[in-house]
Amino acid sequence: MSFQQGLSGLNAASKTLEVIGNNVSNANTVGFKQSRAEFADVFANSLNGSGTSQIGIGTKISTVAQQFTQGNITATNNSLDIAINGGGFFRMSNNGEITYTRNGQFQLDKSGYIVNSEGNRLTGYTANAAGVLSTGAPADISINTSDLQPSTTTAVEGTFNLDSRNSALTAAGFDPTDPSTYHNSSAVTIYDSLGNSHNIQSYFVKTSAGTWDV
Structure with a gap:
């Protein structure tokens, strides 16, 4: 019986390695759910019924459960x-x-x-x-x-976080090529009736406390 017990353990371990190997081989498979081998004891049944003197005859794989994590x-x-x-x-x-x-x-x-x-x-x-x-x-x-019809941009909404600590500048001296004449800038892409894209660059210039020109 000891030989049968040991053999059952080897067989169960072999099946477990197969499950692990399948998990590893599918590590990069999208949507794959790993499996886990679950063991169970094997007990012998006698004609006289079970009792405290019954000795188990090894182990087996009871099920291979998928882990839906x-x-x-x-x-x-x-x-x-x-x-x-x-x-x-x-x-x-x-x-x-x-x-x-x-x-x-x-x-x-x-x-x-x-x-x-x-x-x-x-x-x-x-x-x-x-x-x-x-x-x-x-x-x-x-x-x-x-036949997809282009969708013309009709409105643009945005939320901006402007630094209130900036000093006011003179809007008349604004130059988009000179970063010292504005405080912040933001770009947005819009589309015309033909589906062509256009980039709109907005520049923010603080003119007084709580007031900004765009």
Whole structure:
């Protein structure tokens, strides 16, 4: 029996190493959830029933449990990559078959649908131009890139933290090429009716206590 006990321990340790190896090999797999091997005692049953004299016959792997803990969120250069911070899954559709994943690496297919690497479509609640969400069941999400009309910038709002300790300057002597004639500057990008971008540079000049010219 001692041989069987020792062999069961070796087998359990071997399975544990397999679980660890799988975790290590998927260290860079987006959305992967590590697993943990859980052990259980093995006891022999006799015809006379169990008792205090029963000796265990080793151990075994009772289950391999996935650990659904929050992973690290990293930035990418793909504007369609999405990460979930906290609980939840992405709902995917494959010809009506619904699956769930934590992998938020997405791209557009030739039809304009947001899909993952397996071609499954991301589902959700679409919104109209006013930002109102649709009701009912989630639908496949698509982005129409064939004829996108430019959106003209109509207003710009901003919040600035200006230093009240600055001394007042004479606005008449302002020169954008001379930093000594203004206290602060800020840039913003706007778009015209043709979709062309323009950079607007604003300069802040303190003229008196609590008063600034832009």
